[in-house]
Amino acid sequence: MSVKMIKKNVKTILKELPKSATLVAASKTRNVEEINQAISAGASVFGENYVQEAKSKIEVIGHKVKWHFVGHLQRNKVKLAVKLFDLIETLDSWALAQVLEKECQKQSKIIEVLIEVNSAEEPQKNGVMPQDVVDLVSKLEKCKFVKLKGLMTMGPLVDSPEKIRPFFKRTKELYDKLKQSYLKKDEIVYLSMGMSDTYKIAVEEGANLVRIGTKIFGQRKCQINK
Numbered sequence: 758m759s760v761k762m763i764k765k766n767v768k769t770i771l772k773e774l775p776k777s778a779t780l781v782a783a784s785k786t787r788n789v790e791e792i793n794q795a796i797s798a799g800a801s802v803f804g805e806n807y808v809q810e811a812k813s814k815i816e817v818i819g820h821k822v823k824w825h826f827v828g829h830l831q832r833n834k835v836k837l838a839v840k841l842f843d844l845i846e847t848l849d850s851w852a853l854a855q856v857l858e859k860e861c862q863k864q865s866k867i868i869e870v871l872i873e874v875n876s877a878e879e880p881q882k883n884g885v886m887p888q889d890v891v892d893l894v895s896k897l898e899k900c901k902f903v904k905l906k907g908l909m910t911m912g913p914l915v916d917s918p919e920k921i922r923p924f925f926k927r928t929k930e931l932y933d934k935l936k937q938s939y940l941k942k943d944e945i946v947y948l949s950m951g952m953s954d955t956y957k958i959a960v961e962e963g964a965n966l967v968r969i970g971t972k973i974f975g976q977r978k979c980q981i982n983k
């Protein structure tokens with residue numbers, strides 16, 4: 758994809774998204790030049806899947822934009838992830854939350870997180886099962902440094918986008934419940950759902966963060982993490 762196309766794609770997406778929704782440009786495998794093109798077209802949040810890969814880009818581009826971690830966070834990468842990222846979209850266990858809490862205390866940094874919900878209850882996938890979200894949420898209420906901001910879901914791989922709608926609906930229901938019942942309910946503001954093929958459906962179902970890669974940057978040369 759030419760750099761010109763990246764700009765055009767970002768502008769098109771930003772124009773059609775409702776004001777309530779924020780674009781998270783999924784920039785795994787993309788280089789600094791590509792990301793800068795997206796920034797110049799108005800993208801202000803980027804999602805990265807690998808801590809080490811993100812490090813080199815964030816060090817160059819800096820924090821004039823926000824960086825979300827959207828991959829599976831390994832314990833041995835927590836220290837660096839806390840340093841680099843503004844928000845971790847993929848909190849998937851209390852064990853990981855505890856490691857994050859400890860590291861944030863060391864760094865005197867608050868980290869914002871979303872709980873990743875395994876909305877299709879796929880055993881091989883990361884994320885918290887829908888029925889276990891309440892339990893994790895109640896534990897997170899005690900955290901001083903890990904700050905819960907909402908929910909994220911990937912949903913299952915589907916052969917037609919419409920098939921993902923029930924899983925977005927289900928995650929939205931959990932989100933609404935969380936907004937009502939959480940001790941610090943004013944802090945619950947993000948619902949991250951939808952990718953290139955499904956973000957329009959996600960927005961219809963209440964997403965206010967959409968994670969889009971291919972539709973901005975073109976096909977990835979190597980398909981990772983999919």
Ligand SMILES: *Cc1c(COP(=O)(O)O)cnc(C)c1O
Pocket residue numbers: 783785806827828911951952953954968969970971972982
């Ligand atoms: C890569 C990725 C996306 C974007 O996927 P596209 O189909 O390229 O838009 C969204 N969310 C996560 C977690 C990803 O890893």
